[in-house]
Amino acid sequence: MENKPTHITLQNFTTESGALYPDLNLSFQVFGPELNTAPIVLVNHALTGNSQVIGKNGWWNDLIGENKTIDTNKYTVLAFNVPGNGNDETIIENYLDFNARDIAKSFIEGIKFLEIKQLYAIIGGSVGGGIAWEIAALEPTLTKHLIPIATDWKSTDWLIANCFLQEQILNNSRKPIEDARIHAMLCYRTPKSFKEKFQRTTNEELAIFNVESWLSHHGTKLQKRFQLSSYKMMNQLLKTIDVTRNTGSFEEIVSRIEADIHIIGINSDLFFTADENKATYQEIKKYKNNVSYQEIVSINGHDAFLIEYNQLDKLLAGIFQA
Incomplete structure (x- = not known):
């Protein structure tokens, strides 16, 4: 149930x-x-x-x-x-x-x-x-x-540093959720995973690399369902585990x-x-x-x-x- x-x-x-x-x-x-x-x-x-x-x-x-x-x-x-x-x-x-x-x-x-x-x-x-x-x-x-x-x-310290950068983006970007999410995805995945997934391929319609298209998609997707205050709150918690x-x-x-x-x-x-x-x-x-x-x-x-x-x-x- x-x-x-x-x-x-x-x-x-x-x-x-x-x-x-x-x-x-x-x-x-x-x-x-x-x-x-x-x-x-x-x-x-x-x-x-x-x-x-x-x-x-x-x-x-x-x-x-x-x-x-x-x-x-x-x-x-x-x-x-x-x-x-x-x-x-x-x-x-x-x-x-x-x-x-x-x-x-x-x-x-x-x-x-x-x-x-x-x-x-x-x-x-x-x-x-x-x-x-x-x-x-x-x-x-x-x-x-x-x-x-x-x-x-x-x-x-490494995690706190990344959370600090996230907070800077969330407080200063014109598109805070999208941009913070794009940065976060680089922490959540690895260079090897990107290489295997994208192989430096391009999206010919948009004239950009597929990795860029994928990151933009994740940023836009999160922006549609997540609030700025929520992202700031969760990032603060991530920074303060001890x-x-x-x-x-x-x-x-x-x-x-x-x-x-x-x-x-x-x-x-x-x-x-x-x-x-x-x-x-x-x-x-x-x-x-x-x-x-x-x-x-x-x-x-x-x-x-x-x-x-x-x-x-x-x-x-x-x-x-x-």
């Missing part, structure tokens, strides 16, 4: 920066069995995603659904919209009020409102995986499995997390690099046994977590077919 977004009002929500939101709208969707009748999997969306995980316009239809890797016959799938992501009426203009941990806190409040005592798994890719890390750091006993994909527990900020050392935080941690990197990811993921795994392994690192092998870069479903199915099978 598929539900339309349901809304919760979080009252007197104060962000880490001290901004008070007397009424913060948090919307969510539930797929599969009713809440609290089956093991619950929380799915966190990425930058341009939303709570529509499956169904028409579902962004993870190949991974989640009836008889899929995360089988909605067996698992209840819960997905929140990041407040301000544009999928509901919530518009947040003061995006600098928020960081990734604030969104994690809002999701935790939503989980408590829904009277969920424990999650079977939290899974998310990219910024959604960063928010998953933040949730586990705040509530170390909440989930049995933590599955961060194509992400990390912190925004690196489970250790004002809290303690990484060792202290991870040692408290009871969940099995399943880190999944992508060998060609230019955004959240495999090297960072491996370093995170090696660090955690020093003081925690129930951690693993697996890798998607693909030329498609960061976007491989939305493309390589057969590999993801194999990497996740042991968690969801147990």
Whole structure:
């Protein structure tokens, strides 16, 4: 069964920066069995995603659904919209009020409102995986499995630099969403993937290279469905992932997390690099046994977590077919 977004009002929500939101709208969707009748999997969306995980316009239809890797016959799938992501009426203009941990806190409040005592798994890719890390750091006993994909527990200097450029484009361009998206696609894919896809071919009708036509198409497509305030908000969250900020050392935080941690990197990811993921795994392994690192092998870069479903199915099978 598929539900339309349901809304919760979080009252007197104060962000880490001290901004008070007397009424913060948090919307969510539930797929599969009713809440609290089956093991619950929380799915966190990425930058341009939303709570529509499956169904028409579902962004993870190949991974989640009836008889899929995360089988909605067996698992209840819960997905929140990041407040301000544009999928509901919530518009947040003061995006600098928020960081990734604030969104994690809002999701935790939503989980408590829904009277969920424990999650079977939290899974998310990219910024959604960063928010998953933040949730586990705040509530170390909440989930049995933590599955961060194509992400990390912190925004690196390289990632912050790219987010900085994104913000410059979003604030200064005449066509902010289109231009920011064009730049972002260069981070989400790889030189090898472009070479294989385009082979320096041209669009004779437009008299431009096909790679240019493809990038313009992606920019225009996003502009039609995404709001500027939403892009600024999501970019700000991507820049501010850090489970250790004002809290303690990484060792202290991870040692408290009871969940099995399943880190999944992508060998060609230019955004959240495999090297960072491996370093995170090696660090955690020093003081925690129930951690693993697996890798998607693909030329498609960061976007491989939305493309390589057969590999993801194999990497996740042991968690969801147990």
